[in-house]
Amino acid sequence: MADITIRAVRKSYGKTATLHGIDLAFASGEFVVILGPSGCGKSTLLRMIAGLEDITGGEIEINGRVVNALEPRERGCAMVFQNYALYPHMTVADNIGYALKVAGVPKAERRTRIAETARIVGLGDYLERKPAALSGGQRQRVAMARAIIREPGVFLFDEPLSNLDATLRVTMRAEIRKLHQRLSATSVFVTHDQVEAMTLADKLVVMNKGHVEQVGQPLDIYHRPASTFVASFIGAPPMNLIDCSIDATDAVARHEHLAIPVPAAISAALGGRAVTLGIRPEECRVLPVGQGLPARVDFVEELGSGRIVHVAFGSRIFAAAIPADIRVVPGDLIGLALPEAQLHVFHRETGKRIDVTHSTGRLGRHQGQDAAPQAAEAV
């Protein structure tokens, strides 16, 4: 059990900065997922917590102790690597027990703890095998056992599921989550897969280009993305975004010849402003031609449970998730309805979310920095 505080942490290699001042706080026992595209600095941040990378600026505190100058072994963290990094010349038992051996734990105690840990991850029958003789999922388990046996305060996971096939990934995802509940250590899990992030996280951190874009509970982030980046990164297919200008007199947002109805509060607060409107495909509705806004079906993806229609909407392609009983074919003219309540408004230049309080029409900004640690309670 350990809490982690990250204060103004920066990282640069020579002149190129990869992390520009990160502030985060993880509570003890929390499952934190850091999500972002490759190159956003999420792995670097994780490796800095582990002690594998130098901290260029700022402080990392684990359990109230600043660990900047501590060796990895002194930090009480265990890590599961993307490629597992099993020691190829050692048996499963030796792999799991290596940390104890280094720490000088007597052989007999080591053996019982190895057996106990192997049982937890379901590897009891494989202790004498070499990693090369294991399947991908089994290797993954060895890597986890190697972390568990040290009874660490913090578990660090660096994209541990990305080398597994799709089915196994779902199974292991559930197992990691169960393991977390059982061990109640703080877990920090880095991934670029938003499904993994949504399913695993107590607290989700979305990163982009060395900045924290948003912190919060997964559902809050899904429903109230703080920026166009978060909006398009979370959810599949991604949120539809369209550049509009808000009409000052009518309650519509205009994009070329289209006039998209918006809540009156928005046009009152933002009249004349250039914004980016967003709406999730799940919220778009397809109507018979003549109703809603005119659109033409471009192509259709079958999902079985439903389908995704991609429609030409002005000069944009919008995705809309529709139930299986509505049939459309490419070339069909349809009507598209964008429910006003589901519209998200973003600042055109900065991409930041703009919240308009419906009752008063007052303008509020929702920004990344404000969203940091305490923003999780967003309505």
Add this chain to the structure above:
Amino acid sequence: MIQRTPYADAFTYGLMALGFLLLIGPFAVIVAGASQTVQQVNAVPFNFLPQNQLIANMTAAWTRADLGTAMLNSFIMATLVTFGKVALSALTAFSIVFFRTPLKHFFFWIVFITLMLPLEVRVVPTYAVAADLFEPIRLLIAWVTGITVSIEWNLLNSYAGLTLPLVATATGTFLYRQFFLTLPDELAEAARMDGSGPVRFFIDMLLPLSRTNMLALTTIMFVYGWNQYLWPLLMITDPAYKTTMMSLVSLLPAENGTPDWNVTLAGSLIIMLPPLLVVAVLQRWFVRGLVASEK
């Protein structure tokens, strides 16, 4: 791939047979000559069939060139070079690859530049160093402190003199370096997370993982050590330390004596045998060592 290419196949076999003649033919001539009498070996045209004199000729060569001593010395020399190299270059490569210090580039270049300084071009001063190993140190002490000391260590006619300069070369270092670079970064990081320091990592991880590379290096270094020619020639004047390559001269027929090339060939066959066996028996490792150290 199903292909019927009878002409190309015949041509290919023709080429392979030609290669066999060119590359293995000389061995056949050596063996045939080494097993013949003086008259037979000098006969024109040459008789390619081996005769029954092989053991007799080998015995004659063995006494004539004192091959017992020479074989033992060559064996000791090759073994020492091999072990020295397998050990020292592992250490150097480790320090070049696994540390975050500007020194590692410096070390790399120090080793790298030795490739441009083959023995033949620095032969006299290298000999001078071996004859008076502490000269540089004496000069250094005299230069720093102004005190003239007289410590001396002469490496001439010693196993140390035969092997030390050869141990210093770059081959092994780069072979290990090449291998270390192929190991995933996460391996060392995982070991670090498990609490292991650099020395522990070297002993617990790198050494066991390097086993096949060590074997490959052992084969090429043994052959390298055995086949040294110029350096032993300079280092050794005492017949007790002479190596096989040096005894080649005494195997030659005397200028105006009997042209007993059968004995000469039998002797050179003995000298060729150990490295030939190493390459034949351990060819897989030998080839791997060659190819890996050249990357």
Add this chain to the structure above:
Amino acid sequence: MDKRAVFRSWWLPTAFALPQLALIALFFYWPAVAVVRWAFTLEPPFGGSAEFVGLANFREVFADPLYWNSVLVSLTFALAGTLSTIFIGLVLALAVDRQLPGSGAVRFLYILPYAIAGPAAGMAFRFILSPERGLMASVNAVLPDFWNPAKYGSHALILVIVVFAWKWAGYTFIFLLAGLQSVPKSLTEAAAMDGSGPIRRAIDIQIPLLAPTLFFLTVIMMTEGFVGPDTYGIVARTTDGGPNHGTDVMVYRIVEEAFRGLNYSGASAQSIVLIGLIMIFTFIQFRFIERRVHYK
């Protein structure tokens, strides 16, 4: 290629590298400094300290026709040696790479000559290609003096090149075969689908893809031919640089000048020239074949 080097310490790597670095300093750098010092100084014949003479030693070396003879001999030796080893290695590698039954065995055999030391091979070839016995005597019986390396410098040069080629063909073979085997099988299969036969494929697909290996081997073999330890050993034990300086390659001349002629300054000046040559080869290698280096 740099690793995410993981351990932080300056004294530990220094301690680890120290044994080898100390040996290198003693047996490589200290002598190299001496070579440079000698190249620019002259030791008076009857003792006394060396005198700085600038480029005089170089001028003397360059004025000597025998020096230019050795340059020409070395060049011929290295070029002929390189071309013949690579040609033989390439042909054999292409043949073996077809993996017809039996190619495993010849592959094993082709490598064997590389195990033999240059001087030992040289001595055996003194017999095998002797004018009076061995293989060439029958030819000489019909055409007297057709082949006599003891008499003609050009014949002697051919002899040492043959010894060199015999030993090193197996070496180029190993690399070319490894190169061929790393050509993706799908490429030759695609060419076969396009209807090209084995020889056509060798010329159109395999040899062009071998270009980097061929280039790399050219540099390696040129270096080997100019300064390889085998070159010295082969010449010393086959022809002794003769007859009439016909096989007096540069390394042989340097060692002879130094130990027989006791002309350290002249030998050092020649060494400097040769080191310059090696540096050029190494530079070419570094410049054109990314990071593939000849490690010896």
